Each structure stands twice: as structure tokens, then as C-alpha cells.
Amino acid sequence: MIIGTMNKQKKRLGWLLFFFLLPAGQQLYAAVAADFERIMHEIAASRKKTAFFVEKKVAFYLDEPLISKGKLYYEYPDKLEKTLVSPVSEKQIIHGDEIKILKQDGSEEHVYTSDHPGIQSVVSAFLALLSGDADRLRAMYAVSSFKQNGGWRLELEPADENIKKWIKHIEVKGKKGKILSIKVIEFNDDYTLTTLYDHEE
Amino acid sequence: MITKNKLINVPQFLWIVLLLGAFLYLGKNLTVVSDMSQFMPASGAGDNNASINLFLDEIQQGVTSKILFISVRADTTENTARFSKRLKRDMLQSGLFVTVANGEIDYEWQRFEKLFRYRYLLKPHLSSTDFSAEKLRLALTQRLADVRAGLGMVLKQTLAADPQNIFFDYLRGLARQQMPAKQYGVWFSADRQEALLLATMNVKGFDLDAQQRAITFVKRDLAEKPEVNIVISGPGSYAVASREKIQQASRILSVAATILILLLFWFAYRSIRLIVLVGLPLISAISFAMLVTNAVFGQVHGITLVFGITLLGVCIDYPVHFFSHLQQQQTALQVIRKIWPTLQLSVVTTSLGYLAFWGTDFTGLSQLAVFTVTGLLSAVAVTRWVLPAWIGTGYVAVIPGWLPLLPQKPGGNTPYYPLLPVLLSMLALSAFFWRDAVWEQDVSALSPIPAEARQTDRRLRQALGAPDVNHLFVLADRDAEKLLQRIESIKQKLQILQAEGLIGRIYAATDILPSRAMQERRKRQLPPPAVLQKNLATALQGLPFRPAFFQPFLQDVAASRSLEPLSVEFMMQTPLAEQLRSNFFWRKGKWISIVRLAGVSDAGALERWLESHPAVGKYYLNLHKATGSIVDNYRREALQRIVWGALIISLFLLITIGSLKKGAGILLPVVLAVILSLGVQLFAGTKLNLFHLLSLLLVAGIGLDYSLFFARHTQGARERLQSLHGVMIGAASTIIAFGLLALSGIPVLVAIGQTVALGVLACFILTLLMSQ
Numbered sequence: 001m002i003i004g005t006m007n008k009q010k011k012r013l014g015w016l017l018f019f020f021l022l023p024a025g026q027q028l029y030a031a032v033a034a035d036f037e038r039i040m041h042e043i044a045a046s047r048k049k050t051a052f053f054v055e056k057k058v059a060f061y062l063d064e065p066l067i068s069k070g071k072l073y074y075e076y077p078d079k080l081e082k083t084l085v086s087p088v089s090e091k092q093i094i095h096g097d098e099i100k101i102l103k104q105d106g107s108e109e110h111v112y113t114s115d116h117p118g119i120q121s122v123v124s125a126f127l128a129l130l131s132g133d134a135d136r137l138r139a140m141y142a143v144s145s146f147k148q149n150g151g152w153r154l155e156l157e158p159a160d161e162n163i164k165k166w167i168k169h170i171e172v173k174g175k176k177g178k179i180l181s182i183k184v185i186e187f188n189d190d191y192t193l194t195t196l197y198d199h200e201e
Numbered sequence: 202m203i204t205k206n207k208l209i210n211v212p213q214f215l216w217i218v219l220l221l222g223a224f225l226y227l228g229k230n231l232t233v234v235s236d237m238s239q240f241m242p243a244s245g246a247g248d249n250n251a252s253i254n255l256f257l258d259e260i261q262q263g264v265t266s267k268i269l270f271i272s273v274r275a276d277t278t279e280n281t282a283r284f285s286k287r288l289k290r291d292m293l294q295s296g297l298f299v300t301v302a303n304g305e306i307d308y309e310w311q312r313f314e315k316l317f318r319y320r321y322l323l324k325p326h327l328s329s330t331d332f333s334a335e336k337l338r339l340a341l342t343q344r345l346a347d348v349r350a351g352l353g354m355v356l357k358q359t360l361a362a363d364p365q366n367i368f369f370d371y372l373r374g375l376a377r378q379q380m381p382a383k384q385y386g387v388w389f390s391a392d393r394q395e396a397l398l399l400a401t402m403n404v405k406g407f408d409l410d411a412q413q414r415a416i417t418f419v420k421r422d423l424a425e426k427p428e429v430n431i432v433i434s435g436p437g438s439y440a441v442a443s444r445e446k447i448q449q450a451s452r453i454l455s456v457a458a459t460i461l462i463l464l465l466f467w468f469a470y471r472s473i474r475l476i477v478l479v480g481l482p483l484i485s486a487i488s489f490a491m492l493v494t495n496a497v498f499g500q501v502h503g504i505t506l507v508f509g510i511t512l513l514g515v516c517i518d519y520p521v522h523f524f525s526h527l528q529q530q531q532t533a534l535q536v537i538r539k540i541w542p543t544l545q546l547s548v549v550t551t552s553l554g555y556l557a558f559w560g561t562d563f564t565g566l567s568q569l570a571v572f573t574v575t576g577l578l579s580a581v582a583v584t585r586w587v588l589p590a591w592i593g594t595g596y597v598a599v600i601p602g603w604l605p606l607l608p609q610k611p612g613g614n615t616p617y618y619p620l621l622p623v624l625l626s627m628l629a630l631s632a633f634f635w636r637d638a639v640w641e642q643d644v645s646a647l648s649p650i651p652a653e654a655r656q657t658d659r660r661l662r663q664a665l666g667a668p669d670v671n672h673l674f675v676l677a678d679r680d681a682e683k684l685l686q687r688i689e690s691i692k693q694k695l696q697i698l699q700a701e702g703l704i705g706r707i708y709a710a711t712d713i714l715p716s717r718a719m720q721e722r723r724k725r726q727l728p729p730p731a732v733l734q735k736n737l738a739t740a741l742q743g744l745p746f747r748p749a750f751f752q753p754f755l756q757d758v759a760a761s762r763s764l765e766p767l768s769v770e771f772m773m774q775t776p777l778a779e780q781l782r783s784n785f786f787w788r789k790g791k792w793i794s795i796v797r798l799a800g801v802s803d804a805g806a807l808e809r810w811l812e813s814h815p816a817v818g819k820y821y822l823n824l825h826k827a828t829g830s831i832v833d834n835y836r837r838e839a840l841q842r843i844v845w846g847a848l849i850i851s852l853f854l855l856i857t858i859g860s861l862k863k864g865a866g867i868l869l870p871v872v873l874a875v876i877l878s879l880g881v882q883l884f885a886g887t888k889l890n891l892f893h894l895l896s897l898l899l900v901a902g903i904g905l906d907y908s909l910f911f912a913r914h915t916q917g918a919r920e921r922l923q924s925l926h927g928v929m930i931g932a933a934s935t936i937i938a939f940g941l942l943a944l945s946g947i948p949v950l951v952a953i954g955q956t957v958a959l960g961v962l963a964c965f966i967l968t969l970l971m972s973q
Contacts, residue, residue: 059353061360061750068349084349088342092350097385101350103343111352114305114386118354166354186354 034152036145037134042177044132046201047076053197059190072196074130094123118166122184125156125170129179141170151175212586216485223488231491232500267299267412270435270661271398271419276428278393282385284429285396291422292400297415300779303398304381304388312776313372317359320368321727321761322720325712329726331365332733332758337740340365345744362753375713375780381664390664395432397665401779402437413441434658442654450945461937469930470524471599478588479520482580485587486516490576494568501572502565508892509572511953512899514938515551516580518906518931519544523584525598525927526920533592537585543913546857548581550850550909551902557846561838569895598926605922607969622967626873629880640836641888672704672807674796674820681769684785684792685716691796694817703807705800710785713777720766730759796820832891839894846898850905867912870967871904877967878960892952900960903935907964911972925969932965 050073057066070084084090091102094113097120101109113120121140128136137143140163141156156170164187171183178199185191209217273288275281285303292301321327330336341364347356359368381388381397388397402415416438423429466476487510494501494509522544526536555577558570633639674691678684692709699707711719728736734755741748769792772781785794801807811818855864875897879889887893907928915921935957942954 055349057348057353059348059357061357061747062745063747064745066345066348066745088346090346090349098383099350099352101346103346105339105343107343109347109350111350112383112386114383116352116355119351120386122351122354190353190357192351 034145034147036143036154039145039152039154039174039177040132040134040137042132043129043174043179045177048201049074049130050200051196051198053082054195056193056195057191060188077131077133078127080126080130094127097123099123117162118186121158121160121163121167122170125184126182129172129182132177148173151180208591210590213590216583216587220485220488223492226492227488227495231495233503233506234500266440267402267404267437268435269398269400269402269416269419269433269437270658270665271400272390272395272432272434272661273398273423274395274430274432275426278384278389280428281389281394281396282387284423284426285387285398288419288422288431289398292419295418297403297411297418299401299403301398301400303396304383305386313368316767316775316777317362317368318757318760319764319767320363320371321758322723322764322766323715324367324371324723325374325715327367327723327726329728332728332736334736334739337365337736338744341740341744341746345746361750362757364751364754375777388665397661399665404437409440409444412437413445416441432657432661434654434661439658447947447950450947450950454941454945458938458941461941462934465930465933465937469521469598469926470596472596475524475592475596478591479517479524481588482520482583483513483516485583486513486576486580489579490572493575494572497571498564498568502568505565505568505572508895508953509569509576511942512555512569512573512895513576513580514935515899515903515906516576517934518903518927519548519581519584520588521931521934522906522910522924522927523588524596525930526923527592527596527598528923529595529597532594533589533596537589540910540913541585543909544581544585546854547902547906547909548577550854550905552577553849553853554843554846554898554902557842557849558839561842563835563838566839566842598923600922600926604925604929605918607925622870622873622877622971626876626880629877629884632880632883639883639889641890671823672798672801672804673822674817675793675822676796676820677791677793679791681792682717684794685711685714686718688794688796689716689719691817691820694814695796695798698807698810703802703810704798705802706798708784708797708799710781710794710796713781714767714769714772714785717766717768724762724764724766727758727762729762730755733758836891836894839891843894843898847901850901854905863912866972867905867908870908870971871901871964873971874904874960874963874967875900877963878956881959882955887952887955890952892949893956896953896956897960899957900964903931903957903961904964904968907932907968908972911968928965928968932961935961 050071053070053072055068057068059066067087068084069086070082073081073083078094078096080094082092082094084092088104090104091100093100093102097113099111099113099119101111103109111119113123124140125137128140137156140159142159144155144157146153146155151174154172154174156172158164158167158169166187168185168187168189170185171181172179173181179196181193181195183191183193271288273281273285275284286305289301289303289305292298316323344356344360344364344366347353359366363369382391382393383389384393384396389395390397400419402412404411404415416433419433420431423431463476466479470476490509490513491501491506494505522540523533523537526540527533528536531539552574555570555573558566561567676684676687676691678687688709688711692707692711695704695707698704715723737751737755738748741751769785772778784797785792787793798807808823811821851864851868854867855861858864858867878900879893879897882893883889910924910928913924915924939954939957939961942950943958945951945954
């Protein structure tokens with residue numbers, strides 16, 4: 001009974017394949033999924049960070065994307081300064097829950113992120129990412145991590161239903177201890193993509 | 202032996218019926234009010250004075266009286282902020298509070314939607330130039346900066362209809378300018394140690410129990426967290442704290458006084474029956490006094506009630522005189538008949554003294570006159586006609602063996618004794634000249650709140666940027682629109698001072714709700730649709746915004762040009778109602794509005810400016826000074842009336858007695874005792890206030906009573922000793938009761954206690970030494 005033997009052999013092969021592939025699958029998964037803890041640990045190694053950035057905003061009220069360029073300076077744990085050089089010279093200083101905007105015309109604006117849950121969750125995500133604080137990030141977002149192009153990618157989904165009304169998700173790309181880009185996608189698909197380059201530590 | 206008298210005769214029956222009737226009446230009709238304006242002059246400085254009274258009334262019963270300042274402190278800044286948020290949430294859920302603010306901003310759009318369409322009528326300083334192409338472009342570039350800073354997420358809710366952020370600016374302008382610094386989204390003190398909250402209690406009228414519940418809730422809410430420290434202050438907590446303190450003090454004091462006086466009476470009479478009966482005249486006095494006062498005025502003021510009952514303490518003296526004169530051989534009826542003429546004279550003279558307060562501009566004082574006179578007459582009537590039947594014969598006071606040893610005059614002339622008291626009193630009188638500040642000028646010195654708590658209040662008030670209560674303008678009108686226009690005109694004039702830096706900020710109701718006239722004016726400044734469309738198109742050139750996106754803006758401005766102005770009634774239905782009501786409220790047929798100043802850098806310069814600008818100055822009220830001057834007037838009026846009372850008493854006594862020498866002999870020790878009581882207090886550093894003065898009447902009444910009893914014609918040494926016994930027991934019980942008040946630590950009670958205890962002691966000694 002060749003057919004019967006074939007079937008048996010196939011079955012055996014199937015099992016063999018299964019047992020052979022199981023660790024391979026795990027290895028494959030391990031190859032794709034990056035170690036979130038390790039990434040954050042590497043980011044946390046530097047307490048002060050400087051980089052240039054290009055920011056691209058796409059929104060339904062804009063005809064064309066709003067592009068701004070400048071320099072970013074971060075200081076552990078919760079200070080972030082963005083100095084814009086293009087299209088205008090402007091400064092945004094985030095300290096804790098306060099955003100101070102120094103506009104081109106010399107006027108100043110203060111915004112408290114805790115007054116706006118949506119803005120707060122974005123600012124908190126930036127600060128948690130830059131400080132490499134894995135716990136703080138996980139307290140606000142469900143995090144998935146992946147290996148990509150020799151670096152890594154994080155997908156952040158808001159944990160709070162209330163925040164989901166403002167933000168769909170945040171995508172972060174990086175290499176070792178460096179963040180290369182952060183993309184914030186709002187509930188209506190408006191998005192902001194911040195790309196960082198020329199890091200200094 | 203007790204004779205087999207019938208216990209209930211006509212007078213007793215009448216008394217029981219009347220007392221029961223009084224209880225029934227009071228149970229149904231007694232209205233105790235704490236309306237401050239009752240104790241303010243009824244007539245006087247005209248319309249403005251009336252609005253000041255209404256304002257003081259509002260302070261006591263309106264929103265202002267329900268405000269709490271709360272400070273929260275925990276181990277770390279982050280935890281402090283977290284507890285501030287939790288406390289706010291719990292407080293709002295409890296239903297005990299109308300508003301709780303801790304700096305968190307509620308951006309629930311729906312709440313303000315009703316007001317949003319009125320933004321071009323509400324926003325101050327909006328002019329037609331704001332809609333020029335140039336200004337619009339500036340606004341749009343600023344919005345771009347906001348978007349770049351990450352605010353687009355929130356901004357896009359209103360951007361299409363309100364690219365100039367007019368509505369947000371209006372709301373932000375209303376938020377306290379000197380807002381406390383924020384940490385983690387909530388207000389913090391300047392030293393960043395404590396989180397601050399501002400709450401309004403959900404209390405109707407003057408309900409201290411409800412206020413107490415609300416305050417207790419705040420104290421207990423985080424009780425399970427030992428690391429959290431909560432401090433509560435503000436006008437709303439004052440009333441509760443003073444009541445707590447007064448209740449606490451009076452509980453201990455009344456227990457102590459009752460025990461001591463019972464012991465005294467036991468020592469004096471050794472009879473349970475007499476001790477029970479001694480209280481009846483006092484109970485009757487208080488009940489009938491409340492009944493008559495309530496019937497005459499339709500209400501009794503809380504202050505009248507408390508102070509009147511204190512003054513009626515003297516009624517204990519009537520049965521004491523009576524019981525001290527009881528003898529084995531005489532029936533109670535015979536005894537009371539014997540001392541009746543003296544008792545009668547004593548009550549009538551004291552009553553005349555209080556009658557001097559009748560008919561003053563201060564309703565409170567008039568009420569006090571009716572209250573005390575009714576009480577005194579009821580007490581003496583009960584002593585005269587009700588008590589004797591229940592005593593019969595067989596009771597006798599216990600005269601201690603040392604009593605005859607007290608210095609007393611056996612009859613005839615003693616030139617020596619009067620000299621010493623006169624000299625002493627002259628010395629005491631010199632205190633009036635020796636001390637430069639005899640009168641208490643600071644009203645807050647009368648507050649039962651300790652200075653430390655007042656300090657906390659000042660600190661939290663400043664930290665929260667609450668306006669200075671000392672500089673304000675009070676305006677009133679039946680017509681809301683006229684009132685709003687007047688406020689606008691005053692504010693406009695005051696803005697000159699603001700520009701000069703003399704004042705920091707002006708808080709006015711028109712910031713929230715402009716007058717209709719102002720709203721109409723703003724409407725007329727709005728550009729016609731075609732012009733706006735053109736300006737917007739120009740402004741948008743070269744900017745990345747989608748031009749069609751701003752269609753709602755064009756529509757809203759066009760619609761605003763024919764919008765019916767916002768009314769007070771409408772505003773009172775919005776989330777801003779509470780804020781409006783604190784500065785603009787309806788009271789007794791009028792709209793009253795308060796314009797408050799904050800950050801006054803030079804009060805003297807402000808007052809000089811106001812004097813030279815009477816159109817504004819006439820509405821100005823320096824609350825501290827105004828209450829001070831009201832208290833001053835009060836004291837002057839009381840002093841005048843007391844002098845009148847003294848004259849009437851003297852005249853009446855001289856005429857009744859018919860002898861200048863004898864009359865002077867009765868009056869002199871009392872006058873000297875009054876001087877001594879005040880002099881000793883002044884030497885001890887006390888500043889005198891209204892309550893010292895009112896207490897003097899009680900001292901004078903008691904003193905006259907002693908003097909009359911010492912001076913009455915007695916049959917033999919035994920009866921003289923009995924009179925002395927009565928006076929001594931009366932004096933001892935008064936000194937015990939008021940001496941304890943003097944130890945209470947509550948300024949008003951201390952004033953009364955000191956004056957009466959010292960005065961009665963002086964009266965006892967001087968009348969004893971000087972009586973003829």
C-alpha cells in the first residue's frame with residue numbers, strides 16, 4: 001500500500017517539519033521583534049541629546065504640508081527645546097506640562113498640556129521616548145516593537161479610550177540608542193512626521 | 202414647715218398658661234435672623250449707604266460667604282497635584298459644592314457652545330481694524346505657529362469659525378489674571394509646595410449646618426492618606442469655625458458655671474426646692490423677651506438673642522434677694538411684700554436704662570431694648586406673684602458666721618469710707634487720658650478667629666489672586682442695562698489708573714457680560730460680508746491654509762451683525778453664571794454690582810484720585826474703613842444713649858426718693874464702680890469696644906440694685922445681714938458666670954465678661970462701703 005505508506009510518511013514528515021519549524025518560528029519571530037526594554041535602555045544612556053529635525057504636518061485644513069526645520073535639544077527628564085530656523089525663527093520650550101511658544105513677532109504663549117488630554121499624551125510620549133523610560137511609555141500606550149532595516153520600529157497605541165478620540169497611533173523608528181523619526185497620526189488621519197538627523201550626545 | 206397653701210392659684214395658673222403659650226408661639230413663629238444690615242443704621246448716608254448694606258448682606262449670605270480656599274500638600278509635587286485632582290473630583294461628586302476650581306481647564310466644547318456664537322459681541326477691545334487684511338494675516342500666521350507647536354489637534358475644533366481665537370481670548374481674559382503658577386496642570390503656590398483650590402459651597406441662605414457638612418467633607422476626603430495635609434480657609438469656613446469655637450467654649454463654660462452656681466446656692470440656701478425655683482424667673486424672662494421681641498419686630502436678630510440672654514442673667518438676683526430675706530416667722534408672701542418696694546425701684550430704674558436704646562437707627566439696639574425690658578419685668582413679676590405660693594414658710598437662708606465681720610456701716614454718717622473709693626476711681630479715670638488709644642478701631646480684633654488663621658486666609662487669598670476686598674466699588678440699579686452701562690463708564694475711567702500702574706487689574710461684571718449698548722456698538726464695527734471676504738482672501742495669500750476652510754468664519758461674522766444682544770437672563774443659564782453672579786446679583790428689588798480692584802500699589806494715591814473724581818469716587822467703598830466707621834457710629838450712638846439712660850435713671854431715682862443727698866448716696870458708688878471697671882481694664886491694656894459699653898448698662902443696673910438694697914430701711918441687724926447675704930450671693934453668682942466668660946478667649950465674650958465681673962465686684966465693695 002504505497003499510498004498508505006506515503007500518507008504515513010507525509011504525516012511523519014509533517015510532524016518532523018512542525019518540530020523542526022517550531023524553534024525556527026521562534027527564531028524568526030525573535031528576528032523580527034526587537035527587544036523594547038533594550039532599545040529604551042540604550043536611549044536612556046544619554047541624558048542630553050541634540051539633533052536637527054525636519055517636521056512635516058499634513059492636515060485637512062492645509063493645502064500643502066507644513067514643513068518646519070530646526071534644532072532640537074533634550075535634557076533629562078522633561079525638558080525639550082525646539083528652535084525653528086525655517087520657515088520662521090521661533091522657539092518652543094516644553095518643560096514638564098508647560099509649553100512656551102516664543103513667536104517670531106516677539107509674543108509669547110503658554111499652554112498647559114494638562115488642559116488638553118490629546119496634546120498631553122503626545123508630549124508625554126515624546127518625553128518618555130527621549131528619556132528612555134519604558135515604564136512611563138507603557139503606562140500610556142500599548143507598545144509593539146519590531147526590527148527593521150538594521151534598526152527598530154515601535155508602534156504605540158493609546159491605552160486610554162479618551163486619548164483614542166485624539167490620537168490613532170504613534171510610530172517611532174530608530175537605530176540603537178538613536179530615535180530617527182516619530183510619526184503621530186491623529187484620529188482623522190492628520191499626521192505629523194518628525195525626522196531627526198545629525199545626532200549629538 | 203410648709204403651709205398647706207394651694208400650689209396653683211390664679212397667678213401661677215396664668216403664668217403656666219402664658220409660658221406654655223409662649224413656647225407654642227415661639228415654636229411656630231420665632232424667626233432668628235443674622236442679616237447684618239439689621240445691625241446697620243437704617244437711615245443715614247442715603248442711597249449709597251443702602252447699597253453698602255445690601256453688599257454687606259451679600260458678603261454674609263451671598264456667593265462670597267460660601268467661598269472656600271483650600272490648600273493641599275503631599276510628599277512630592279506630583280502627588281500633591283494628583284490629590285488636588287482627586288479632591289476636586291470627589292468634591293464635585295459629593296453634590297456639596299457648586300464649583301470647584303484647581304486650575305484644570307475643562308475643554309468640553311459643548312458647555313460653551315451656546316456662548317460661542319456671541320463671541321464678536323462679548324470680546325472686549327474688538328475693533329473694525331481687527332478684520333483688516335493685515336490683522337487677519339497676523340492672526341493666521343499665529344495660528345500656524347500654534348499648529349507648529351503641536352496645538353493643531355485642539356485648535357482644529359474652532360479654527361474654521363474663529364481663526365482669530367476671539368472666543369478663547371474672551372474666556373482666557375475672564376480667568377484670573379494673576380493666576381497661580383501651574384504644575385502638572387493644577388494651581389500651585391509660589392513656593393510650589395502646595396496645590397490650591399477654590400470652591401463654592403452648595404448652600405442656600407445662611408445654613409451653617411450645610412456649610413459645616415461641606416467643610417467636614419473636604420477635611421475627611423483624604424483622611425486615609427496621612428501624607429496629605431489639607432488647610433481650609435475663606436469666608437465660608439469663618440462662620441463655621443467661629444460657631445464651633447463659641448459652641449465649644451460655651452459648652453465648657455456653661456457646665457462649669459452651672460456647677461459652681463449650684464454649689465453657691467446650696468451653700469446659701471441648703472434647699473433643692475429653692476434652687477429649682479431660683480431659675481424660674483430667668484426662664485420666664487428669656488421666653489417672654491423672645492416672644493415680645495419677635496411679636497414687635499417680626500423677628501429676633503441672632504446678636505440680640507445671645508447678648509440679650511447674657512444681660513438677663515441679672516434676673517437671677519431677684520429671687521436671690523427674695524430667698525435671702527426668708528425668715529422662720531414670716532410667710533414667703535410677707536417677705537416678698539416687705540422687699541417689693543426696693544425690688545420694684547431696682548427693676549424700673551434698670552429698665553429705664555435699657556429703654557434709652559429704644560428708637561435708635563440701629564434696629565439691633567432697639568430690639569435689645571425691648572428684649573431686656575420685657576425680660577426684666579417678666580422676671581420680677583414671676584418673683585413677686587408666682588414664686589411665693591410655692592415656698593410658704595419654713596425656709597431660711599444660711600447666714601455664714603463671718604458675714605457680720607464684713608465692713609459695714611451700722612447707721613449714721615461715716616465720712617472715711619467714701620473717700621478711698623473716690624480717690625481710687627479718680628485714679629482709674631486718669632487711664633482715659635493716660636492711654637492714647639482707648640477705643641478699638643480694628644473690627645477684626647472682635648473676630649473669634651485667631652490671628653494665625655486670618656494670616657493663612659490672607660496668604661491663600663493672595664496666592665489664588667483673589668481680588669483685594671478692601672478696594673471696591675458698589676453700584677446699584679433696578680435696571681440691569683443701566684447698571685452695566687454705568688460699570689462700563691467707571692471701568693473706562695479707572696483704566697487711566699491702570700495705565701499709570703496705580704492699580705493692577707479691574708474686575709467688573711461687564712468683562713463677562715457687556716451692556717446691550719456696548720454689544721450693539723461692537724456689532725456695528727463688524728465688516729460687511731463682501732469686505733471681510735476680500736480681506737480674508739488677501740490675508741490667506743501665500744499661507745498654506747485651504748481658503749474654503751474658513752467659510753464658517755465668514756458666515757458667523759455676517760450672522761453676528763444681526764444678532765440680538767445677549768441678556769443677563771441668558772448669561773445666567775450658561776457655565777459663566779456663577780462667575781457673573783459673584784459680581785452682579787439681584788437683591789431686594791435691585792441689581793447690585795461690585796467692581797473690584799487688584800494690585801493697588803498706592804492706596805493713598807488711589808484715594809486722592811477718587812476724591813478729585815467724585816463721579817467715580819462716590820461708588821468707592823473701602824470695606825475696612827467702612828465697617829470701621831459703621832462700628833464707630835454704633836459706638837457713638839450707644840455711648841450717647843448710655844449717657845441719656847444714666848441721666849434718666851438718676852432723675853427718676855432722685856424724684857422717687859425725694860432727697861438729693863440720699864439719691865446721690867445711692868448713685869455715687871455705682872458711678873464710681875463703673876469708672877473703676879473701665880479704668881482697671883484700660884490700665885491692663887484692653888481697648889474698649891461696643892460690647893464693653895453695652896455691658897456697662899448691666900453693671901449699672903446691678904450696682905443700683907445693690908445700692909438700693911443696702912440703702913433700704915431695715916428692721917434690725919438680722920434683716921440687714923439678710924440684705925447683705927442676698928447682695929453677696931447675687932454678686933458671687935454674677936462674678937462666677939461672667940468671670941468664666943472672661944476666660945473664654947472669644948474677644949466679644951471676654952469684653953462682656955471682664956466688664957461685668959470687674960464692675961460687679963467693684964459695685965459690691967463700693968456699695969457696701971459707701972451705702973448710707
